[in-house]
Amino acid sequence: MKQSMEEKISYRLLIIGLLSMLVTAIVCTAMFHRALTKQVLHDLSINAKDIAAAYPLLPELSDLSQFGGEDIRLTLIASDGTVLYENQAGEGLENHLSRPEIQSALDSGEGWDERTSASMGYNTYYYAIRLEDGNVLRVALDAQDISSNYNDMLPMIVISCIVILALSAVLSILLTRRLVRPIESMADNLDDISNHVPYRELEPFARAIQIDQQSRKSSERLRREFTANVSHELKTPLTSISGYAELIQTGMAKPDDVKDFAAKIRKESSRLLILIGDIIKLSELDSADGEPQVAAHFEQVDLMDVAKECVSDLQLTAQKSYVTILAQGSSALVQADRGLLVELCTNLCDNAIRYNRAGGKVTVIVENNPEGASLTVQDTGIGIPAKHQQRVFERFYRVDKSRSKATGGTGLGLAIVKHIAMLHGAKLTLESEEGKGTTIRVLFVPRKT
Ligand SMILES: Nc1ncnc2c1ncn2[C@@H]1O[C@H](COP(=O)(O)OP(=O)(O)OP(=O)(O)O)[C@@H](O)[C@H]1O
Ligand SMILES: [Mg+2]
Incomplete structure (x- = not known):
């Protein structure tokens, strides 16, 4: 079965909706994360500065414990990287000199970093500050506490995703239906379709x-x-x-x-x-479906042979009308149905004799032109008035009914000529001047194979 346009469009709309939701979610999460990091580091720095202010007044290093807590990890590091104090067990006490936040605290007075702590398996935020005695105080917060913020929001996020999805599904179906309806209604107005086109496309x-x-x-x-x-x-x-x-x-x-x-x-x-x-x-x-019913038998035909056959067939008729008829030119080969070409040439010559005057002349000329082979029938007859020239190829069309009828014409000859020419893909041209004569040329344009 053919794909439904409606289904296709709503499906795509839905996908676009899903994708934009996903992109929005990712961008929002990243922005949220950044804002949170900034906030955490800010809080940590305030915390660290408070401790630093109190530090010179502490009698013992272990008194630092009152500032730390379950969440906040406190570390005091000497300028050579040795850990002097650490409020939480489990942290390795190796030299801390290589840590970036310590480095920059030693260099410029303060430093921060955010990293996944290999030892704890969490994302941890660090803020370090250089104290007056040259030691560095570092406060750290594990990301576990931060991600709990996400966890709080997760149900909301999931619910809104489902709502958005449902909404976009309904909307895309409605929208598509509105898009497609006018197209369907085109079929009801076929008679006046140009006034019922819903879209420019x-x-x-x-x-x-x-x-x-x-x-x-x-x-x-x-x-x-x-x-x-x-x-x-x-x-x-x-x-x-x-x-x-x-x-x-x-x-x-x-x-x-x-x-x-x-x-x-x-x-x-x-x-x-x-x-x-x-x-x-x-x-x-010329049959109803445009395909000719006649079984044309195409072969290589010499137009000169056709012209000669025609001329000899009509010699007697011409003599009766005191008209001379002759063929001239060179041989020219075309792919054609020989019988039909003789019919075409006979019809043209018949007219050239019939609509001629006593002492007139009919010449059939065969030529090989650069644009193709041609057969031309030229007469010195009565000619066709300009206003009739367009129409003489129509069926039953006669310029002068009485003259045509007197000579037995029914007005079908040139219509047959036109159809035979069309069947061969040949071009017909007519030149005529009243009182001087008529020239009809059949040009066989070579077929592209
Ligand atoms: N060579 C010509 N010189 C002057 N008029 C022509 C010539 N050929 C055709 N006509 C005009 O065009 C009309 C149509 O020609 P066509 O050959 O179709 O019909 P017809 O000659 O009248 O009848 P049919 O050919 O069927 O016996 C003619 O009636 C004639 O008026
Ligand atoms: Mg005729």
Whole structure:
């Protein structure tokens, strides 16, 4: 199962909470420890100074015992490090000269240190002061008494930790829920998603959904339009076929006319067949899911062969229209479906002949350019007005319906050309000037492998 965003965020928030608690605890403990050390040393120094004031008046060294106690350890050390007096048993009486607090007391009058006493196993604070007779008086306090402060606080610390933990768990769940809710509600407003984007980070996502929806809608609209157009285009020839057939059937046609009508029926039928053939081709090239259904068979094809085949196929048609057609250029190899390329070239040449004038010329040029191989169909025909140039590749789009229809056109030829070019990743460019002629170029950009 997919990970839940809500769980993930609350989990992370909780971890952040835990970590900050831990860091706070560590920092607080360290600060507390420092403050405590300062306090203890301060107390010890006052204590030591009091004793030092009383020291010259003491008759015996052992009278120092009245100042020490269970907690406070008192040591009197001679300037050579020898221990002269110690109020607590158990402490080793070795030479104390190397102790840092003694050293600095001898040097500068006072000194302190905090260390783990190996002999007692506690953390001990020392404060030492030099006396007037040159001896050093040291007072010490074991950390056991200090850590008892922590022990007093431990239950409080544990309780507050638990409270903080529980609070942050609840808060992180609530917070996450508030973060995630608006995202979930996006799904309820897909139609108007751009106005329901809760976070800036989701804008690209919403935009992608919107674009997808728009393209879905527009392709649906195109399909509907296409169906309407197809029905319309089929209706016209069928109406006249049915009309002529009725005239023959009812005997209203004179015997001389019957042959004529039959010829008209035949012409209309063949128009229908061509139209249906084109529609099938188009729907194969452009299926609903965007993947062409036609099983394109890619192989190495010489564009020059394609051009020559096309030209020879259309030679007769061209002659009938008093148009000369020829292929020129050099051979150019491309990876392509040969049948589809012949179809493409035939459609372009067919237009170039059809929308030409008597005495006109059609040239198919094959070239090897630095940017790729190209096939260009150039004519000296009527041209396409600038405002129509964008649209002639649309299905059923005809500049001059009457002229196109008179020559049997249905407006699907260039749509098929466009789809074949797309299937080959080829670029189509159109240049045309009214009254001068049209040039359509198909550039085969080499595929990156
Ligand atoms: N070489 C050209 N010169 C002038 N106009 C052209 C040329 N090629 C296409 N057109 C214009 O573009 C329109 C669309 O061309 P397309 O080939 O798609 O359809 P068609 O030729 O009318 O019909 P079909 O090719 O399906 O028989 C044509 O009707 C015509 O008006
Ligand atoms: Mg055409």
